[in-house]
Amino acid sequence: MSTPAQLATELNWQGAPSAGDAELLGMLLDDELERLEPPVRERFLNKLRESAPGAIGEAVIVCQGCGHACLTRYLSGSGSCRCCGQRMLSGDGPKEDSGFGFVLDEYGVGAGPSAEVLDTPAAAPPQDAFAPAPARGLSGSFPLDADNVDWDDLQDEIVARRQAEARAEAERKAAAARAEAERKAREEAERAAREEAERQAREEAERKAREEAERQAREEAERQAREEAERAAREEAERAAREEEERQAREKAEKKRPALGCIAGARAGETIRLPDEGESGEPGFFVRDPLAKPLAFLEAGPGTTVDGKPVSGTVQLELGAVIVHGTEAFVIDETAELGAQTAEAxxxxxxxxxxxxxxxxxxxxxxxxxxxxxxxxxxxxxxxxxxxxxxxxxxxxxxxxxxxxxxxxxxxxxxxxxxxxxxxxxxxxxxxxxxxxxxxxxGQARQKAGKKIKAMKPARHNRTVIEVYDAGDQLIRKIFIFVRREVRFGARTTSPEDETRMINEWALLPGPDELAEEIGDKQGALALTREGVDIRCDGGAPMYLNGEVILPAKPQPLRRSFELQVDVGIDFEGRVYRSPSAVERDLGPPRLGMKGGHPVECVRLDRQTTNHSYVFLVRTLRIGSDDLAPLHVPVPGVAKSHCQILFSQGKFLIVTPQEPVMLGDVEMDPGIAFPLEINTDIMIGEARLRFRVVEGDADFQPD
Missing domain, CATH: 2.60.200.20 (Tumour Suppressor Smad4)
Incomplete structure (x- = not known):
C-alpha cells in the first residue's frame, strides 16, 4: 500500500508536497478525484504539471471529455472514463485529427487509431450472408473501409455529436458566466449587507458598551449605597442586640434580685425593689453584690422579727423568710418568684x-x-x-x-x-x-357528703392529659400530667422487644418544625429529690440545661426558671413551682402528694413551636388565667386563680376556692375538694378542660 509521500516520489515531485497537495495526492492514490469540484481538480492537475513534469501521460491519464484523471494503472481494460464513458488519452497533448474528418483518439489511445478500430481481424470467422449484421456502436470495432455502407452515417453522427458538444459547451459557459455574475452580485450584496451589519453591530456594541458602563456605574453606586446601608443596619442591629442583651441581662438579674412582697400593712400586695448597698430606697434593707450573687440584708430595728424570731443588727436574709419590720410584714424572694408563691391549704x-x-x-x-x-x-x-x-x-x-x-x-x-x-x-x-x-x-376542711365520683389513682400505664378548649371549642393546649417519683422519657414508651413492657412514661416525638433525629429509647428522666427535682440524661441525643451540656448519669437540679434542649430543635422553657415555706417537710425520702411535705408543688415544661406542655405533679396544680399559673388558661371568664388540682393519697382531687366550676354535670361547692374522674369535662369561665387518659404514643405526637 503506497502513501502520498511514496506517490510523490514515484511521480518525481519536485520538493516536498504541501499538506493540501498531500491530501490531493492521497485522493489520486485512492482514485477519488471525481469527488473534487472541477475548478479544484483543474488546479491540482496544473500543480501536478508544474511540480511533476511528465507525470501526466505516463503515470497519470486525463479524460479530455470530462477532465477526470486517474493513475494509468487504474485505467479499465476498455480504456473508457468511468465518469463519462469516453476513451481516455494516455497523453496530455491536443487531440489529433485522423484525416478522415474525425479525431482518432475518440476511438483509440495515443497518436493513432487502435488496432481494435483500424485493423480487421486476420482470422474472422465466416458469417452467414443472410444473417443480420451485428450491431455496432462508436465503441465497437469496425473496419475502416471507404466502401463501408455506414461510413457517412458514422461521420454525420460524429459531426452531430460535436455540434451538440459545442452547444453544450456554449451553454455551459453561458451558465457559468451567469453563475459567476450572480455569484459576484451575491457576493457584493453579501459584502454590502455584511458591512452594514458590521456597522450596525459596531454601533450596537458601542451602545451596549455605553449602557453597560452606565449599568456598572449604577450598580457600583447601588452596591456602595447597599453596603453603606448594610453597614449601618449591621451596626444598628449590633447596637440593638447589645442593648437587648444588656436589657435581658438586666431583666434576668432583676428577676433574680431579692425583693420584698408586702404581706400586710399600708403597702399590702405590693412588690418592693430593694436598693443596692449605699443607695437610698427601702429603709433598713439593701442588696449586696447585685450582679454576681445578690444577697439581701436588713438593719433590724426594735420589734423586728424574721420567721417569728427577734433579730437585731445587720441580718442576712434568706429567700422565703417572713419579716415583720415596723408596721408591715414582708416575704423576701427573687423578684420573679414573688408572684408565683401560693399558700399551703x-x-x-x-x-x-x-x-x-x-x-x-x-x-x-x-x-x-x-x-x-x-x-x-x-x-x-x-x-x-x-x-x-x-x-x-x-x-x-x-x-x-x-x-x-x-x-x-x-x-x-x-x-x-x-x-x-x-x-x-x-x-x-x-x-x-x-x-x-x-x-x-x-390542710383541707372536712368535706360535705355529696355525689360520689370515682377518682383515679394514677399508675405508670395510666398517664393523664388535660386538653384545654377555648370558647369556640378549639383545642388550644394539651397538658400531659405525670405523677411518679421518676418520669422517664424517650423515643417510645414500650420496649422494642416486648411492647407490653413499659420503659418510659413520656414519648418524646419530634414535631413538624423540630429536626431531632437521635432521640434514644431511654433518653432521660425527671427525678424527685429531697430538695427539688433533677433532670438526667441517660443517652441518645445530647441534652442541654441553660446552655450547658448534661453529661450522662450526671443529674442536674432544676432551677426555678430554666431552659432545656434535647437534640436539635426540641426546646423547652421550664419552671419549678415551689411549695409555701410554711409547709412542714418530712425527714424521710421524698414523697409525692399533699401530705408529703415536698418543697416543690410541680414542674412545668412548655414545648416551643408546639401546643404541648408537660407537668411533673408533686403536690398541686393551680389553674387560672394568671401568666404565672402552672396551668395557664387565657380564656374569658377564667379567674387568675380559678381552681386547683391536688394529688393526695394517690388520687386526683379538684377544689375551687370561690369561683364557679362545673365538674361534668355537678356544680362544685366552694372550698370542697372533689375527686376527679377520668373523662370528665371541667368547665371554668368560657373554657372547657377535658381530663382523660393518654391514648398511646400517638397522643404525644405534636401537630
Missing amino acids: MHLDRNDGKPGGPWPFWNQEVQLGALSSCAVNVVDDGVADVHARMAARFGVVVIEDQSGQAADDGLYVGGQRRPWALLSDGVAFKLGPKGPELIAKK
Missing part, C-alpha cells in the same frame, strides 16, 4: 367548742363577718357585719381587721388588738374582745 375552725365551721380557705380572699354573704359566716354577738378579711399574699396567709375603731370591734391575737396577723397552723384569733375565737389549721 388551710381552713378555719371554732376554737371555743361552739357550733360553726369548719371554713375552707384556698388562697382566695374571703370576708369574715355576720353577713350571710361572708364566706366565713359567724353570727355571734360582737361580730361586725364584715369583721375581717383573710387573704394569701406571696404565699403567706394574713387576716386583717375590717371592723372599725369601736371598743367592741377589732382583731385580737394573744389578747392584744392587732390591725393584722399572719396565720399559720395553730394560730388563734378573736373577732372582737367578746367575740368568738377561731383557729387556723393546716
Whole structure:
C-alpha cells in the first residue's frame, strides 16, 4: 500500500508536497478525484504539471471529455472514463485529427487509431450472408473501409455529436458566466449587507458598551449605597442586640434580685425593689453584690422579727423568710418568684367548742363577718357585719381587721388588738374582745357528703392529659400530667422487644418544625429529690440545661426558671413551682402528694413551636388565667386563680376556692375538694378542660 509521500516520489515531485497537495495526492492514490469540484481538480492537475513534469501521460491519464484523471494503472481494460464513458488519452497533448474528418483518439489511445478500430481481424470467422449484421456502436470495432455502407452515417453522427458538444459547451459557459455574475452580485450584496451589519453591530456594541458602563456605574453606586446601608443596619442591629442583651441581662438579674412582697400593712400586695448597698430606697434593707450573687440584708430595728424570731443588727436574709419590720410584714424572694408563691391549704375552725365551721380557705380572699354573704359566716354577738378579711399574699396567709375603731370591734391575737396577723397552723384569733375565737389549721376542711365520683389513682400505664378548649371549642393546649417519683422519657414508651413492657412514661416525638433525629429509647428522666427535682440524661441525643451540656448519669437540679434542649430543635422553657415555706417537710425520702411535705408543688415544661406542655405533679396544680399559673388558661371568664388540682393519697382531687366550676354535670361547692374522674369535662369561665387518659404514643405526637 503506497502513501502520498511514496506517490510523490514515484511521480518525481519536485520538493516536498504541501499538506493540501498531500491530501490531493492521497485522493489520486485512492482514485477519488471525481469527488473534487472541477475548478479544484483543474488546479491540482496544473500543480501536478508544474511540480511533476511528465507525470501526466505516463503515470497519470486525463479524460479530455470530462477532465477526470486517474493513475494509468487504474485505467479499465476498455480504456473508457468511468465518469463519462469516453476513451481516455494516455497523453496530455491536443487531440489529433485522423484525416478522415474525425479525431482518432475518440476511438483509440495515443497518436493513432487502435488496432481494435483500424485493423480487421486476420482470422474472422465466416458469417452467414443472410444473417443480420451485428450491431455496432462508436465503441465497437469496425473496419475502416471507404466502401463501408455506414461510413457517412458514422461521420454525420460524429459531426452531430460535436455540434451538440459545442452547444453544450456554449451553454455551459453561458451558465457559468451567469453563475459567476450572480455569484459576484451575491457576493457584493453579501459584502454590502455584511458591512452594514458590521456597522450596525459596531454601533450596537458601542451602545451596549455605553449602557453597560452606565449599568456598572449604577450598580457600583447601588452596591456602595447597599453596603453603606448594610453597614449601618449591621451596626444598628449590633447596637440593638447589645442593648437587648444588656436589657435581658438586666431583666434576668432583676428577676433574680431579692425583693420584698408586702404581706400586710399600708403597702399590702405590693412588690418592693430593694436598693443596692449605699443607695437610698427601702429603709433598713439593701442588696449586696447585685450582679454576681445578690444577697439581701436588713438593719433590724426594735420589734423586728424574721420567721417569728427577734433579730437585731445587720441580718442576712434568706429567700422565703417572713419579716415583720415596723408596721408591715414582708416575704423576701427573687423578684420573679414573688408572684408565683401560693399558700399551703388551710381552713378555719371554732376554737371555743361552739357550733360553726369548719371554713375552707384556698388562697382566695374571703370576708369574715355576720353577713350571710361572708364566706366565713359567724353570727355571734360582737361580730361586725364584715369583721375581717383573710387573704394569701406571696404565699403567706394574713387576716386583717375590717371592723372599725369601736371598743367592741377589732382583731385580737394573744389578747392584744392587732390591725393584722399572719396565720399559720395553730394560730388563734378573736373577732372582737367578746367575740368568738377561731383557729387556723393546716390542710383541707372536712368535706360535705355529696355525689360520689370515682377518682383515679394514677399508675405508670395510666398517664393523664388535660386538653384545654377555648370558647369556640378549639383545642388550644394539651397538658400531659405525670405523677411518679421518676418520669422517664424517650423515643417510645414500650420496649422494642416486648411492647407490653413499659420503659418510659413520656414519648418524646419530634414535631413538624423540630429536626431531632437521635432521640434514644431511654433518653432521660425527671427525678424527685429531697430538695427539688433533677433532670438526667441517660443517652441518645445530647441534652442541654441553660446552655450547658448534661453529661450522662450526671443529674442536674432544676432551677426555678430554666431552659432545656434535647437534640436539635426540641426546646423547652421550664419552671419549678415551689411549695409555701410554711409547709412542714418530712425527714424521710421524698414523697409525692399533699401530705408529703415536698418543697416543690410541680414542674412545668412548655414545648416551643408546639401546643404541648408537660407537668411533673408533686403536690398541686393551680389553674387560672394568671401568666404565672402552672396551668395557664387565657380564656374569658377564667379567674387568675380559678381552681386547683391536688394529688393526695394517690388520687386526683379538684377544689375551687370561690369561683364557679362545673365538674361534668355537678356544680362544685366552694372550698370542697372533689375527686376527679377520668373523662370528665371541667368547665371554668368560657373554657372547657377535658381530663382523660393518654391514648398511646400517638397522643404525644405534636401537630
